[in-house]
Amino acid sequence: MNDLLTHWRKFKREPYAVWLGFALIGFALVLLPFATDAAMGRSWVRILDHTLLYIMLALGLNIVVGFAGLLDLGYVAFFAVGAYLYALLASPQFGLHLPFWTLLPLGALVACMFGVLLGAPTLRLRGDYLAIVTLGFGEIIRIFLNNLNAPVNITNGPQGLNMIDPIMLGDFSFSRTQQILGITFSSVHNYYYLFLALTLLIIFISIRLENSRIGRAWVAIREDEVAAQAMGINTRNVKLLAFAMGASFGGVSGGLFAGFQGFVSPESFHLTESIMVLCMVVLGGMGHIPGVILGAVLLSVLPEALRYIGPLEEALFGRVIVDPSDLRLLILGLAMVLIMLLRPAGLWPSPVQRREFAHHDKS
């Protein structure tokens, strides 16, 4: 048995085994929407699309919270900025219909600017103050989105913006059913592949960032800001960069969300969304990319499974006692507390984090 394990460990390091693993994962990801469609129905393919969006958001927040150790509780504000930017520039609201490939970088850029705008005055603050200020910022953005329908109607207030253009690349519309090589791709399938490609890009950027000079500077700041400063890191600029970078990921996924849904309203950008994304990062393992992805997948798929609780309650007690949708957040909150108490480094922590937390337990 031990022999087998050592063989497996050796095999795992072989280059061809690594590529084989990647190929298998890639193959599975390509087939996933069709398998899901066949097994569980179209609505679950839509859930897959949302999962990919959440992975992007979680990876963005991971840069801020996981790498740089800055607790941001208003992350959804950047998602909102990206979504509303897309919605305003590609809908009948102002009669503008900019193409998708300009909107995507624009969304990243504007969200990035908002990140700097928020970060510049607040990054001098210690962690917990920062948490409160970002929380307030998230709420301010939502209050403004809710009220900017008077005197000049910009955001259309609580009704939100609808009839947003679907995402188009050239003549290829993602929201229409397409025939490619005799295979039928419905709109949710199209979006799945688009989101998958962008998610892989964001994962790639995250991994490259993590091992870069900047990434190591972020980790240094997270571990000990004073020491990092003594090592010659310009902590203010580097933190600002983390904020801007995380915000730009949020902006991109916001734009995708708007194009995908065709409708945005302030209700989608509630504080609970920020907390949901934070939960994904914390649950998976702060600062560890595979862990964060795991957290995002778990927390976007499991709440959907809660809808089966309603019939279960009926079967057990004869009626629905607690509305399953009310349970979603309750379980989320409990999970946050329990994870912090029992596995403070998350479900799948990075080796460094695990060592660090073990050290903290001893002291």
Next chain:
Amino acid sequence: MDIFLQQIINGLVLGSIYALVALGYTMVYGILGLINFAHGEIVMIGAMISLAAIQAMTGFALPGPVIVLMGLLIAIPACMLLGYGIERVAYRPLRRAPRLAPLITAIGVSIVLQNIAMIIWGRQYIAFPPLLPEDTYTIAGASITLLQIFIFLLATAIMAGLIFLVQKTRLGRTMRATAQNPEVAGLMGVNVNNVISSTFIIGSALAAVAGLMVSAYYGLAHYYMGFLLGLKAFSAAVLGGIGNLGGAMLGGLLLGVIESLGAGYIGPLTGGVLGSHYQDVFAFFVLILVLIFRPSGLLGERTSERP
């Protein structure tokens, strides 16, 4: 002029409630260096429990104020127990963990409390029954209700009592010692765990009173009311200088006045562009401005950063 006076009076009454809640934040922060995120939810639970008790008692032929008082007397111990439990379960095991950990459990606890309240009491607003006298007095053109006077006086009395407790009693002395240095206080024979527990218990009792006051003042209670109230009270605590009792009181009163003047004048000042529905934004702006220009708050000492 009478509008100005009216807004000042409204602001002071609201501010005295903020101050009560802010005291809970500031006491915990002073001793543990932790933002007790769940404090706003304790206020909400206090309001909900007292309302439930009041509604259950309206059947008896008792005078209104007695029923309200009984509701309060039920809510206070319930909230004390809740505050004690939260500290025991969610914060104590993490006292030596990295800073982020207790903050995240605090957020988790507040989500749990909010949703439990939602499941028990539903999503709708709960109305405060008309049990209290609604006499109104007019002073220099501004009107003030008996309820407002009573809220303000009770809040002031409680704050005076708290100051007496912290400055003059044995418990207060141990609290101050723990705030300065928990290790050394422990060496001097202070039971640090007990002090921390009693801090949470006292803060939660204040929160219960504030919860009842808010629901009586607005005539409403809602499972989500604790979030915004908590944020504003925290802003007030920061404005006054977090960790400083007098600062929390000053900050609360000041924030109440700023908010009510802001909501009253933002419409005319901006020519109707921005209306009073931006009221909730003021607290955040105050918070951000204070943090930028005077992070130690109005009465706080300029201390070096704690690790």
